[in-house]
Amino acid sequence: MLDWWKNNYAKINANNFFKDLDKDSDNEVSLEEWLKYWQKFKNLGNSEEDITDELEFLKEKAPWITL
Numbered sequence: 001m002l003d004w005w006k007n008n009y010a011k012i013n014a015n016n017f018f019k020d021l022d023k024d025s026d027n028e029v030s031l032e033e034w035l036k037y038w039q040k041f042k043n044l045g046n047s048e049e050d051i052t053d054e055l056e057f058l059k060e061k062a063p064w065i066t067l
Contacts, residue, residue: 021029021037038051046054 018027018029021033023033023036024030041051041054042048
């Protein structure tokens with residue numbers, strides 16, 4: 001089971017990323033969609049520093065946070 005998780009985690013995470021951001025289902029994440037996601041994240045009480053931290057976590061392949 002652990003091998004399955006290790007091999008499929010990146011795919012699952014990428015799918016969640018696109019599903020959460022691609023609101024118009026055109027298989028692309030527009031700048032507008034990207035900015036709306038982070039504005040929503042900020043509106044939930046997160047700071048600019050929190051956004052920077054989350055982007056760093058993503059860069060390091062951390063899980064995507066679905067809002």
